[in-house]
Amino acid sequence: MRNFLFDFDSTLADTRDVAVTATQKAYALKGLAIPSREAVVSYMGVPIEVSFAKMAQEPLDEATLADLYDVFRAQYQVAEQLGITLFDGMATILKTLKQRGENLFVVSSKHSVPLQRNLTQLGLGTTFTAISGSDMVAHYKPAPDGILNLLQRFELAANESVMIGDAKYDMQMGKNAHIATAAAMWGAADPTSVKAESPTYLLQTPAELVNLAD
Structure with missing residues (x-):
């Protein structure tokens, strides 16, 4: 990935x-x-x-x-x-991925203004290449709009892309965009519904994200 x-x-x-x-x-x-x-x-x-x-x-x-x-x-x-706090180890993992040259994005159901504000508050204001908020798509999750817009805008290969999320809607969105999905089980409120979507990867900790880039 x-x-x-x-x-x-x-x-x-x-x-x-x-x-x-x-x-x-x-x-x-x-x-x-x-x-x-x-x-x-x-x-x-x-x-x-x-x-x-x-x-x-x-x-x-x-x-x-x-x-x-x-x-x-x-x-x-x-x-x-x-x-608002980052999950343990997340800042280190994001830094490692970025240093490796991976492309990092955020696709959220939040409006882009509070989303960017929250990222800045957490020290991640310049970490991501781009963000996609609910005000930037015609159709909300689980529709694939947020992902597809970024794939097209930055000419990203779908087979090298993965959607990482804690909810079934994230997994459904990734599948609808025909990219890999990774379940962030460290934040899942309903693990059963997430697993039912058969994500490509099932991650228990943020540290496991590094393995997706290997």
């Missing part, structure tokens, strides 16, 4: 508590029934433009949803100051 495409949440960084806190706070501020932690975690990997309506116990019109997205993003920006 020469081209490494990473999911962000629960793959590069542990953001689960931040996402739960920000989501629950946003619903509370809007006077809506608060989703359980389990519900929020189950939808991680899916853009809020898809998950928020599904988590709501009340019917929400487009204007209400748009406002809820704005409130969530503001709450996330507050919560992220305390709760």
Whole structure:
């Protein structure tokens, strides 16, 4: 593998508590029934433009949803100051891969603005060749748009590319783009559903990423 495409949440960084806190706070501020932690975690990997309506116990019109997205993003920006950390060993692995000359990208369901902000916050602002956020694709995960756009833009060979993620949506996206997939089991909230997608590689620790480049 020469081209490494990473999911962000629960793959590069542990953001689960931040996402739960920000989501629950946003619903509370809007006077809506608060989703359980389990519900929020189950939808991680899916853009809020898809998950928020599904988590709501009340019917929400487009204007209400748009406002809820704005409130969530503001709450996330507050919560992220305390709760985002790289998984152990990830910074070293990324540095090693980059020094070897591998191409590193991020394909996330996050909007590109907070995604870049989070990467910068973690000291990874210039680590990746490019990022793909939810605002940069016509169709969200598990559609392959984010991957295909990068493959085309940087003229990357599909047979040298791997999608690394913690959720079934990442595995499905990789398969839909006809590239290899690597399950980041260190961050998987639902390991069974990830394994059910039969990923090309099943990784227990970030250190195993180096083996994909050998």
